[in-house]
Amino acid sequence: MFSSIKWKFIIIYFLLVLMAMVIVGIFIVQRFETQQLENRTNTMVKQVETLLNTFSDLSEDDWLELSDEIQNSLNEWRFSGFSGTETLYVIYDADIPRIVASSHVNYENITGQNALSYKSLDPTLILSAYDGERSDRVKQDANENTVLKHLAYPVFNKVGQVKGILYITDDLKDVYKTIDDTKTILINATLLALSITVILGFLIASSITEPIRDVTKKAEKMAKGDFDQFVEVKSNDEMGQLASMFNYLTLKLKDTIHEMDLEKSKLDTIFNYMADGVIAVDTNGYIIHANPVAVDILELENIPEKGFLSQNLLPMKKINLEKIDYEDSDTLEGDQIAKINNSIYQVKYAPFRNEKDDVGGVIIVFQDITEQHKLDNMRKEFVANVSHELKTPITTIKSYTETLMGYGDIDRELSHKFLTVIDDECDRMNRIVKDLLQLSNLDYNKTKWNMAECSIKRLIEDICFKLDFSVREKNHNLNLNIEDDLPNIVIDRDGIEQVILNIISNAIKYTPNNGEINISAKRQNNNIVITVNDNGIGIPEEDKKRIFERFYRVDKGRSRELGGTGLGLSIAKQIVEAHGGNIILRSKYNVGTEVIIVLPIDNRQL
Numbered sequence: 001m002f003s004s005i006k007w008k009f010i011i012i013y014f015l016l017v018l019m020a021m022v023i024v025g026i027f028i029v030q031r032f033e034t035q036q037l038e039n040r041t042n043t044m045v046k047q048v049e050t051l052l053n054t055f056s057d058l059s060e061d062d063w064l065e066l067s068d069e070i071q072n073s074l075n076e077w078r079f080s081g082f083s084g085t086e087t088l089y090v091i092y093d094a095d096i097p098r099i100v101a102s103s104h105v106n107y108e109n110i111t112g113q114n115a116l117s118y119k120s121l122d123p124t125l126i127l128s129a130y131d132g133e134r135s136d137r138v139k140q141d142a143n144e145n146t147v148l149k150h151l152a153y154p155v156f157n158k159v160g161q162v163k164g165i166l167y168i169t170d171d172l173k174d175v176y177k178t179i180d181d182t183k184t185i186l187i188n189a190t191l192l193a194l195s196i197t198v199i200l201g202f203l204i205a206s207s208i209t210e211p212i213r214d215v216t217k218k219a220e221k222m223a224k225g226d227f228d229q230f231v232e233v234k235s236n237d238e239m240g241q242l243a244s245m246f247n248y249l250t251l252k253l254k255d256t257i258h259e260m261d262l263e264k265s266k267l268d269t270i271f272n273y274m275a276d277g278v279i280a281v282d283t284n285g286y287i288i289h290a291n292p293v294a295v296d297i298l299e300l301e302n303i304p305e306k307g308f309l310s311q312n313l314l315p316m317k318k319i320n321l322e323k324i325d326y327e328d329s330d331t332l333e334g335d336q337i338a339k340i341n342n343s344i345y346q347v348k349y350a351p352f353r354n355e356k357d358d359v360g361g362v363i364i365v366f367q368d369i370t371e372q373h374k375l376d377n378m379r380k381e382f383v384a385n386v387s388h389e390l391k392t393p394i395t396t397i398k399s400y401t402e403t404l405m406g407y408g409d410i411d412r413e414l415s416h417k418f419l420t421v422i423d424d425e426c427d428r429m430n431r432i433v434k435d436l437l438q439l440s441n442l443d444y445n446k447t448k449w450n451m452a453e454c455s456i457k458r459l460i461e462d463i464c465f466k467l468d469f470s471v472r473e474k475n476h477n478l479n480l481n482i483e484d485d486l487p488n489i490v491i492d493r494d495g496i497e498q499v500i501l502n503i504i505s506n507a508i509k510y511t512p513n514n515g516e517i518n519i520s521a522k523r524q525n526n527n528i529v530i531t532v533n534d535n536g537i538g539i540p541e542e543d544k545k546r547i548f549e550r551f552y553r554v555d556k557g558r559s560r561e562l563g564g565t566g567l568g569l570s571i572a573k574q575i576v577e578a579h580g581g582n583i584i585l586r587s588k589y590n591v592g593t594e595v596i597i598v599l600p601i602d603n604r605q606l
């Protein structure tokens, strides 16, 4: 309770006023006491001087002889009541200072006593009076009940020598009573002032501490997350400014927290829906955060109570994190490729800092690069394939050319044969380059489609006519089954002709002599479906899924022998897809193959 500002305030106020009152009180009482005693001394001196002037006996030089007269005068003085509380002793020095008369009631016992040894008088005052000095002193009475003022007044004879002393004592009871009354008044005033101080201090302190308490209470609520706190601004003073600053702070804080919430929710959404896996690992190796993708990658479903110790996780073992040394900043950043569960990941890590700006751990990002890896491999394979495909004819051309150049007397028939081979290989290279260029154009959408209405029936018949020689050569049985009322279709005639020609010629090529080839075309909903099937060698199961890849051939040697480049089906697929269609290949090894081309009838939007 007393630790509150209010009580501190009151106690300080109280002590200040108390100290001020005590200091002022002591000063006043001291001054008052001194003043009173001085007044009393002056009165006593005046009294003595009046007596000296009044009693003619005292003007005589030999007081010892006149002691009875002086005593009588003193008795008169005492009885007249002028003496008040004062007692006068007349001291005359014959051989020793002797009391010759006194206004004391027991003057008879006192008269004749040695003044220096008389207990009611102060010898030092008597001695200094004999030295000609008037002196006074406040003394406790011998019976110790009263305080008396003693004054020794030297009286000089005609030649200026001290002839005797008038020693007067006066009771100071009334003086000290007045001083005590003054003290009581001052104590009462102090108590009143202190009470008023406590009440005023309480009111002033409350006016300061109440708004502070209000602000504190609201700040406490804010700390618990309730930011709808407003303090009433009651004045324009420092407290009012504090209240309005508090309100401003609340608003600012609310805005900032709102912004932070928004940012956090954005980050949470990014974190949860990003395609990459992200985990945060603390310096002890525990996974403290993981987004859903990372949970999948690292199979983190069954979370142990203490959290995951990353080193214990099988997929994490594939990432070489041992080299991370939290003391060495150079090791805290890096990337590597890791194979986890049949997927390839690019794993990048970088440190994050905690609130003390120390390294709190590392953030690890898993980027699935399986597809990219596959594409990379395909690209490398493609380059190798192209080089290989071109190398074979180039080697052939080179060797035949060298042979021709080396033998000048080679006969005409042999040289013709050689030149025919060179010509064939050139044709082959030309075909490969042409196909590659076409693929490249298709890849970069550079192919100019010449879309026009066209009869599929007519197109297939033209193609069959072109291939008639090959069909006859292999003695195939070619059946055409084309619906009569097939609608015209909008296509790039040359492109689709290339597709169908490639598929039918494949059927001819990869079907042993005397084979059966059926070509059909029909309407199915808004599509024309062209089917080419044969009872040829078929395609083994494991090759089927790769058959549309560039340069992919089941039997490379055979295909090459038959003049194939391995690019036909991939070109066909791209052309059909560019027409908004689809191409499907079904095949059974040693049974036969069926290729289905689906083309939308209306392709005008291309």
Ligand code: ADP
Pocket (backbone or CB within 6 Å): 502, 506, 507, 508, 510, 511, 534, 536, 537, 538, 539, 547, 552, 553, 554, 555, 559, 560, 563, 564, 565, 566, 567, 568, 569, 570, 593
């Ligand atoms: P190619 O120029 O070698 O014929 P394609 O891309 O047209 O190239 O065909 C790719 C591979 O698919 C061929 O090498 C062949 O092995 C296989 N193939 C295509 N059509 C058939 C078919 N009707 N019967 C059997 N194999 C086929």
